[in-house]
Amino acid sequence: MFQALSKYSPHALGVFRIVVALLFLEHGTQKLFNFPPSTMPAQPGTETLELITGILEFVGGLLVLVGFLTRPVSFILCGMMAVAYFMVHAKQGFFPANNMGDAAILFCFAFLYLFFAGPGQWSVDNRS
Numbered sequence: 001m002f003q004a005l006s007k008y009s010p011h012a013l014g015v016f017r018i019v020v021a022l023l024f025l026e027h028g029t030q031k032l033f034n035f036p037p038s039t040m041p042a043q044p045g046t047e048t049l050e051l052i053t054g055i056l057e058f059v060g061g062l063l064v065l066v067g068f069l070t071r072p073v074s075f076i077l078c079g080m081m082a083v084a085y086f087m088v089h090a091k092q093g094f095f096p097a098n099n100m101g102d103a104a105i106l107f108c109f110a111f112l113y114l115f116f117a118g119p120g121q122w123s124v125d126n127r128s
Contacts, residue, residue: 013120014067020110021065024077028058056080064114067123074114081108 029035031042031054042050056077063073081104089101096102119125 010121014122021061025061067119067125070119074111078111
């Protein structure tokens with residue numbers, strides 16, 4: 001049975017890429033356009049960092065969503081999420097469930113996977 005499922009691997013990878021990109025894109029729209037409205041205000045003195053991360057999340061999310069330059073963009077976003085975890089979340093405690101860093105870790109490893117696996121089905125990178 002599992003062997004038969006393997007033929008759908010590229011499709012599952014494409015769905016994974018699209019869902020990860022949509023969730024990530026939401027973080028960018030929240031920082032740039034306050035949509036959806038944020039319940040946590042930005043920390044004073046971090047406006048420039050918020051703008052940079054918002055742009056990376058928005059533009060990177062769009063690029064990954066359509067599957068354009070998926071591997072290099074995923075590499076950059078993976079690194080960005082690792083830095084975000086250690087700059088913001090790790091200082092608040094060791095356990096990700098307590099320091100609210102679990103999303104950063106999941107995005108980091110999702111983008112690491114996309115860097116190695118590629119975009120999968122339904123992507124600009126794989127059109128022919």
